[in-house]
Amino acid sequence: MDLKTISLSLPHDRGYDIIIGEDALLSLPDFISSNFKDYRLVVITDNTVKRIFYDNLIAVLSTIDNNVLWLSFNAGEASKKISTIETLASQMVEAGLTRQTLVLALGGGVVGDIAGFLSSVYMRSVPFIQIPTTLLAMVDSSVGGKTGVDLPQGKNLIGAFYQPSTVIIDTLFLETLPVDQFQQGLAEAAKYAIGLDASLFDFFIDNVENIKNLEPDILMHLISSCCDNKAKVVSGDEHDRGMRHLLNLGHTVGHGLEASSGYKFGHGDCVSIGMCVAARISVMLNMISEKEEANCNDLLKRLGLPNSIPKGFSSDNIIKAMKHDKKRLADQHIMVLLNGRGKSCVIKDVDENLIIKAIEALS
Numbered sequence: 001m002d003l004k005t006i007s008l009s010l011p012h013d014r015g016y017d018i019i020i021g022e023d024a025l026l027s028l029p030d031f032i033s034s035n036f037k038d039y040r041l042v043v044i045t046d047n048t049v050k051r052i053f054y055d056n057l058i059a060v061l062s063t064i065d066n067n068v069l070w071l072s073f074n075a076g077e078a079s080k081k082i083s084t085i086e087t088l089a090s091q092m093v094e095a096g097l098t099r100q101t102l103v104l105a106l107g108g109g110v111v112g113d114i115a116g117f118l119s120s121v122y123m124r125s126v127p128f129i130q131i132p133t134t135l136l137a138m139v140d141s142s143v144g145g146k147t148g149v150d151l152p153q154g155k156n157l158i159g160a161f162y163q164p165s166t167v168i169i170d171t172l173f174l175e176t177l178p179v180d181q182f183q184q185g186l187a188e189a190a191k192y193a194i195g196l197d198a199s200l201f202d203f204f205i206d207n208v209e210n211i212k213n214l215e216p217d218i219l220m221h222l223i224s225s226c227c228d229n230k231a232k233v234v235s236g237d238e239h240d241r242g243m244r245h246l247l248n249l250g251h252t253v254g255h256g257l258e259a260s261s262g263y264k265f266g267h268g269d270c271v272s273i274g275m276c277v278a279a280r281i282s283v284m285l286n287m288i289s290e291k292e293e294a295n296c297n298d299l300l301k302r303l304g305l306p307n308s309i310p311k312g313f314s315s316d317n318i319i320k321a322m323k324h325d326k327k328r329l330a331d332q333h334i335m336v337l338l339n340g341r342g343k344s345c346v347i348k349d350v351d352e353n354l355i356i357k358a359i360e361a362l363s
């Protein structure tokens with residue numbers, strides 16, 4: 001199958017290509033030879049991804065002469081902390097890595113966020129390539145240059161906007177991804193369909209089973225449509241000051257739910273429920289019809305995602321957690337709401353009582 005290339009344009013020649021398809025990884029050696037011939041390489045990954053894909057990447061890199069160092073950490077969100085950055089940077093210094101180093105971020109969103117942030121600060125910045133291995137990272141986190149780590153006070157509180165040199169999305173990585181992780185990525189993919197792209201919405205409706213069965217051409221279309229949407233939004237608003245907020249559909253309430261569960265619920269599950277709350281509020285404000293709300297809920301349900309608030313969660317807890325969100329402005333609840341099929345807008349100062357009513361309607 002042919003590879004697909006999406007170009008993300010940015011000022012000052014910082015744009016890059018997103019290369020998508022089965023065996024896209026095979027394009028990596030040529031990209032390195034053409035752009036980073038004399039660089040040393042460091043693969044940053046987690047232990048799970050390293051165990052599964054070490055031989056694979058070693059074989060791909062065997063065609064070029066660059067010296068390769070592998071560094072890994074425990075899989076999971078708990079590694080996304082500043083001490084991991086310090087440990088990795090120290091290991092790189094000890095291995096003699098200078099500014100002439102290219103970082104390869106091989107893994108899911110946790111690896112991409114850590115390796116990207118490390119690249120932005122190591123010796124005042126070195127280039128990096130995103131090689132996402134989860135669906136969430138393929139459709140969302142590997143594109144757009146948001147990098148960072150968590151603090152005990154909350155997620156992603158330290159970080160930088162730092163763009164990769166390219167993103168290589170090899171859909172074959174998904175063959176080993178556990179089904180529940182795949183589902184979490186589907187929620188982020190559905191976000192583009194519900195909030196930004198009516199034709200992707202239709203595609204989803206027609207292909208739910210094909211998507212779940214990992215049909216190659218269907219996955220290719222799904223991932224490239226998401227990346228295309230994300231690339232357009234990021235090109236227009238790299239630093240998240242305007243239209244990039246639209247990518248937060250489902251995330252305001254979603255983050256509240258995720259935080260009040262002590263991060264035990266999957267991010268995608270929480271975003272799915274958050275999108276249902278946003279759809280309910282949109283109906284209450286006469287921005288979409290009940291039929292359009294039902295279409296969103298049905299799609300999420302068919303994808304196997306939740307669309308009601310789990311037992312034991314009160315609107316009080318969720319609202320309290322929402323108030324800790326770093327994206328909140330003063331005392332306002334800023335939310336992305338729906339105003340049509342595949343259409344959304346940012347509404348500032350959503351009435352808290354409406355949010356409570358919507359949460360209660362879904363409880």
Ligand SMILES: NC(=O)c1ccc[n+]([C@@H]2O[C@H](COP(=O)([O-])OP(=O)(O)OC[C@H]3O[C@@H](n4cnc5c(N)ncnc54)[C@H](O)[C@@H]3O)[C@@H](O)[C@H]2O)c1
Nearest residue numbers: 048049075076108109110111133134136141146173176177
């Ligand atoms: N930077 C951004 O724009 C952005 C956007 C959305 C989310 N994020 C971040 O992404 C993170 C979540 O990413 P995630 O869901 O990919 O989680 P993750 O990186 O923790 O990966 C999930 C699990 O899947 C394993 N795994 C990865 N690829 C695999 C494969 N191909 N086969 C088998 N197992 C595999 C990992 O080892 C891990 O255990 C969060 O920290 C979130 O904040 C960042």
